[in-house]
Amino acid sequence: MISENEARRLLAAAADTVEVRPTGPIAVPRRRRWPALAAAAVLVVVAGTGLAFGLVREDGRGGSGPATVTDPPAPVERSARLAPDQLPSVLGLEAAAARVLLEERGLVVTERARPDGCQPPGIVTGSVPAFGTRVARGDRVTLLVTAEQVVIDCVGEPRWALVWQLLAFARGDGPPPRTAPTVELYAGARRAQVPADALEDPDRWVVCDASACHSALAALAAQVSTPFPTGDGAEYWPQEIVVAQGPAALGRCPAFTPEPELPEHLWWSEQVFVAPGGTERGACPDTTVQLYTDEHGRLAGVGLRLRASVTGDPLTEGQRGAADQLTAFADGDLVEPVYHREVELLLDDRVVDALEPSETQDRDSWAMCSGVAPTDCQVSALRVLAAYDGAARVGLGIREDCGARRLPPALGDGAEQVVRLEPPGPPTCAEPWVEIWLAGAGEIRAVGLVLPPID
């Protein structure tokens, strides 16, 4: 008998005897955006192959009017990559498929039933150990699998079958769910109407505006492929799919872009996102997916809502990342944010200190003297952030509703963006808040602490 490694060696030797002509860069047909007024269906014939590609037609108008987008560019939502020895996510897979996936990696799989009469049976809702944990061949993994249970009714329960179907489709593991003849898609304020048959192609779920393209499907796939480290060694939080009816579930999270104005029949929706189970921390996703069904229970609308600032503008990835990283570091996370060389510390618009890269890890070095009393030298933006009772209200630009501000001297080239982290709850000028000055790529250039004005 031949071992697998020996087979690899023999096949490699065989392959080495095949001569391959070197080639220049392969001629790849380019996708191009097509202006709104251009012809809709222009075909490019690739020389020598006979393959034809439809060019992208994009409605270039701003605003929130319906736009038809065909064959659009890639969405910004991307799935995470894992190390080969990390346990993959099995959330939403059918138990048999999850078993094959794990057994192939040499893991020993057992199942534990979780009776739930309102769920379709045989769906994996989690694993022990959790998704992302490092595992080796021979390790045991327990799948938590929905099982039948007699219930009186499922009134008020989420439409679980639809949610799991959509998740499976997003992962590339199943067909699209049953849809209405036309489905309303939106991302942020941008809308598009897509006929049901086009939705079999995940690329057709992409909605673009002038600055970016988004896809609710890609967002779900990205969420389900991203593990949740606890920050404590190699531990991970379990994954949980959250289906919320109404806005309450995300009350602690920064705002999301609002639902755009939709046709009247799309009045009922459920909000879906993947969150770390059994913990409040980090439970605010970057995006949430809004599902709308028609009176026949068919999917009639899918919206993607993006994390927005309190000013209503969606945060860029860099802005959101910097705010999240600084907050996590203030909360005790060991991973530091990305700084732009040294970090200047501002107190009420004055630069009072600059931390060298070697100093930033030491939280005590972030302390400043308030000036109110000579001994009061323990104020720090990190302490203020850590003391917030819940997630900060995130805004863009320096805060201007708490009295006149003297702007700090230029910190660099003047191209900084400011993300402010106000205390949670209704806006108030009576508590300190934090402002982060970001360089172009989202590195933190300065962190400002603004103390409430003294009357």
Added chain:
Amino acid sequence: MEFAEYVAARRAALVRAAVLLGCPGPEAEDVVQTTLLRCFRAWRRVSRADRPDAYVHRVLVNVLADARGRRWSGEVPTENLPEEPVESDPTGGIAVRRALAVMSLEHREVLVLRFYADLSERDTAAALGVPAGTVKSRTARALQALAADPATRSFR
């Protein structure tokens, strides 16, 4: 991974895989070109799937099956192999190609996809459109066939 990056990194391996799968050498480059162009159309989805290789090999197997059905009357994978290869075959590569050539297509496919393209059992199953259990049993039998082949024996 960008499409162009993928092509730069994997094109040669795909051509070799096509030949090992039974494609006549002169046609392998065309087969791979067709495969890549088909994949290009779906590249965003493919590259999001984390395992572009699995998808591309699935397309390659399909393109080969089409070509086999349409263009080649019978398989001629050994046409370029020397008759007496031993002197010029220090690694046994020619012997292995000879062994693959006389194997059933099913066995050849699992060996090439599992051990040359390095696809997992699951991805191989997806590429061939058969259950993972079938891949497992075919692989075991194909390894036996390879072990039993007199041409490869002296190189192990």
